Amino acid sequence: MREEIAKAVEYLLSSRRTVALTGAGISVESGIPPFRGPGSLWEKFDPMEYAHINAFLKDPEKIWKTLIAEMRDVLMNAAPNAGHFGLARLEKLGLMGTVITQNIDGLHQKAGSTDVIEFHGNFAWLSCLECGIRKEIGQVNAADLPPRCDCGGIFRPDCVFFGELIPPEALDRSQQASAQCDVMLVVGTSATVQPAAYMPVIARQRGAAIIEINPEPTPLTGTTSQVLVQGKAGEVMNELVSAVESLKK
Numbered sequence: 001m002r003e004e005i006a007k008a009v010e011y012l013l014s015s016r017r018t019v020a021l022t023g024a025g026i027s028v029e030s031g032i033p034p035f036r037g038p039g040s041l042w043e044k045f046d047p048m049e050y051a052h053i054n055a056f057l058k059d060p061e062k063i064w065k066t067l068i069a070e071m072r073d074v075l076m077n078a079a080p081n082a083g084h085f086g087l088a089r090l091e092k093l094g095l096m097g098t099v100i101t102q103n104i105d106g107l108h109q110k111a112g113s114t115d116v117i118e119f120h121g122n123f124a125w126l127s128c129l130e131c132g133i134r135k136e137i138g139q140v141n142a143a144d145l146p147p148r149c150d151c152g153g154i155f156r157p158d159c160v161f162f163g164e165l166i167p168p169e170a171l172d173r174s175q176q177a178s179a180q181c182d183v184m185l186v187v188g189t190s191a192t193v194q195p196a197a198y199m200p201v202i203a204r205q206r207g208a209a210i211i212e213i214n215p216e217p218t219p220l221t222g223t224t225s226q227v228l229v230q231g232k233a234g235e236v237m238n239e240l241v242s243a244v245e246s247l248k249k
């Protein structure tokens with residue numbers, strides 16, 4: 001077993017309260033491109049032109065027909081991978097509590113995690129800009145964009161656009177979970193989008209051990225995190241959880 005995996009196993013087995021923070025990287029093996037880098041959505045769509053709330057409000061039809069249509073095709077067909085399943089397996093063993101995710105793809109819930117905080121909302125849900133009613137994205141008429149509510153209002157995705165605040169309840173719960181954990185597993189995030197990237201810092205300040213799983217080092221590596229297990233989320237989680245399962249038996 002790699003030294004980093006052995007260390008991570010030791011931390012997990014001795015922790016009373018473990019939480020996870022995940023980012024786009026955990027869903028890469030599910031075929032969802034990450035935020036930055038080659039193949040990313042932002043190579044095609046400038047975020048300030050397409051993913052800023054003001055851009056959406058100014059021309060919802062354009063954003064629905066481009067960015068949202070493309071994301072819908074990718075996200076609706078995605079299935080969880082070994083990274084998501086690994087976190088759910090840890091929960092079953094009693095070794096994982098809250099999963100704070102920056103992803104909007106709903107894959108943690110599909111994999112079986114039961115306590116998920118969606119820091120940036122969920123793409124599968126829409127809400128009406130006029131009356132606030134919520135509907136699943138599959139329930140609205142996709143032929144006529146932007147989709148409209150019975151009240152005449154335009155539907156928006158229930159995710160956090162640039163220029164918007166994190167839903168206060170998600171932020172409060174995440175800060176609390178981060179402050180109260182002994183171990184935080186940070187999987188597949190570049191730790192550059194705030195305030196999500198601050199959660200490991202809160203945990204560290206309260207004495208928690210921070211374990212990162214990522215093919216690349218991040219700004220947390222060597223400063224906030226004690227261990228970086230380098231590799232793909234699915235492969236590393238499989239190795240890690242299998243080791244934990246065999247020691248727990």
Ligand code: NAD
Binds near residue numbers: 027215
């Ligand atoms: P990011 O795109 O900034 O960084 C991705 C990170 O994942 C990088 O550190 C990269 O090294 C790592 N990575 C790449 N492949 C990996 C793999 N196979 N296993 C593990 N790690 C891997 O992502 P971020 O930090 O989450 O910030 C991006 C923002 O964009 C988030 O706030 C999120 O809301 C949004 N986003 C969500 C999705 C999704 O829902 N799946 C996809 C793209 C972007």
Ligand code: ZN
Binds near residue numbers: 130131
């Ligand atoms: Zn309405």
